[in-house]
Amino acid sequence: MSLVDAVTEAFAELAGRPPEGVWRAPGRVNLIGEHTDYNDGFVLPVAINRSVVVAAARRDDGVLRCWSSRDRSEPVSHPVAEVGPGTSSGWSAYVEGTAWALRELGVPVPGADVVVHADLPAGAGLSSSAALEAAVALALSDLAGSTVDRVALALAGQRAETEVVGMPCGIMDQMAVLLGRAGHAVFLDTRTRMTELVPFDPAAAGLTLLVIDTRVKHALVGSPYAERRRACERAAAALGVPALRDATIDDLEAGRASGALDEVTFRRARHVVTENDRVLEAVDLLRRGALTSIGPALAGSHRSLRDDYEVSCPELDVAVDAAVTGGAVGARMTGGGFGGSALALTPVDAVDRVTETVTKAFAEAGFGPPAVFAVSIAGGAERVSG
Ligand code: GLA
Numbered sequence: 332m333s334l335v336d337a338v339t340e341a342f343a344e345l346a347g348r349p350p351e352g353v354w355r356a357p358g359r360v361n362l363i364g365e366h367t368d369y370n371d372g373f374v375l376p377v378a379i380n381r382s383v384v385v386a387a388a389r390r391d392d393g394v395l396r397c398w399s400s401r402d403r404s405e406p407v408s409h410p411v412a413e414v415g416p417g418t419s420s421g422w423s424a425y426v427e428g429t430a431w432a433l434r435e436l437g438v439p440v441p442g443a444d445v446v447v448h449a450d451l452p453a454g455a456g457l458s459s460s461a462a463l464e465a466a467v468a469l470a471l472s473d474l475a476g477s478t479v480d481r482v483a484l485a486l487a488g489q490r491a492e493t494e495v496v497g498m499p500c501g502i503m504d505q506m507a508v509l510l511g512r513a514g515h516a517v518f519l520d521t522r523t524r525m526t527e528l529v530p531f532d533p534a535a536a537g538l539t540l541l542v543i544d545t546r547v548k549h550a551l552v553g554s555p556y557a558e559r560r561r562a563c564e565r566a567a568a569a570l571g572v573p574a575l576r577d578a579t580i581d582d583l584e585a586g587r588a589s590g591a592l593d594e595v596t597f598r599r600a601r602h603v604v605t606e607n608d609r610v611l612e613a614v615d616l617l618r619r620g621a622l623t624s625i626g627p628a629l630a631g632s633h634r635s636l637r638d639d640y641e642v643s644c645p646e647l648d649v650a651v652d653a654a655v656t657g658g659a660v661g662a663r664m665t666g667g668g669f670g671g672s673a674l675a676l677t678p679v680d681a682v683d684r685v686t687e688t689v690t691k692a693f694a695e696a697g698f699g700p701p702a703v704f705a706v707s708i709a710g711g712a713e714r715v716s717g
């Protein structure tokens with residue numbers, strides 16, 4: 332059964348009436364540009380063909396009720412005027428937080444029944460949170476008859492996540508899932524929010540984009556993510572720049588020599604500064620259609636995240652090394668890290684070998700089996716029925 336049929340059926344069963352519409356938002360794989368988005372830097376994500384779908388219909392009593400198709404027990408139910416920071420928790424905080432952030436924008440969010448369903452694994456580093464926020468943001472603004480632009484919807488999702496869920500994320504994921512386009516990567520300057528859709532068609536280059544889900548669950552709320560972010564802010568302040576986007580390697584070296592940056596802060600900052608360069612390099616290669624040449628940039632990104640930023644984990648390192656041994660032209664961890672997924676850009680005829688090599692390496696290391704699957708580059712969030 333399709334995702335849309337499944338969520339429509341679940342809605343009828345749980346809410347006892349048909350939905351007014353169904354909205355879909357994709358997950359994302361970030362090709363390169365990790366932990367740069369809260370430093371005013373560059374990122375290059377793609378939206379993928381794994382999604383969160385939301386079926387919804389208005390209620391006239393101002394109550395927001397939400398169900399997950401996985402857990403068909405009682406809905407989480409609160410007056411929409413009362414949801415927001417400090418009042419929402421658990422998975423429904425993403426839904427209620429988004430409703431709150433839209434209201435803060437002046438969108439007259441109505442009461443609604445909302446049912447959530449997905450084929451995008453949660454906690455796998457593929458932005459299931461941003462996908463849920465984006466699908467809900469589109470659904471509720473449509474039901475409110477409002478036409479908020481996509482950048483504003485992305486910012487509302489980020490605000491929900493930061494202020495209601497408690498994860499101080501950047502803007503990459505929300506922008507990727509709202510602005511992605513099939514066959515393209517989203518080159519985003521997180522300072523200006525300028526985006527450029529850069530052609531990214533692995534199949535045309537004889538490649539497949541593989542995701543290796545380590546199945547190590549990362550919980551970025553309350554994780555070292557916030558600590559990394561603070562280290563970057565400390566480094567920028569010590570160097571007297573608005574954000575690490577504005578620093579050069581020479582600035583960092585000078586800061587280390589003068590004692591303004593301690594060794595760890597220096598390495599955190601070096602990751603960000605070198606990663607921004609690698610994004611620009613990858614964008615340049617993609618613009619020239621040289622997809623198969625981005626391997627070294629991907630490898631450099633992974634090394635930097637592992638050694639300087641220290642957000643990888645043994646499972647991600649094994650996944651990346653084994654993918655390259657199996658024949659991938661490039662591989663690296665993708666997303667926040669501390670578990671989650673790696674990407675492996677793989678020649679079509681090496682897909683089986685990469686999958687086997689990774690699976691075997693996990694078994695030999697004593698890790699649980701990973702999930703290895705191909706993804707295609709999909710479009711951004713949209714209304715899919717109703
Ligand atoms: C998470 C955050 C993003 C970004 C990445 C790391 O996915 O939600 O904003 O910071 O980590 O690049």
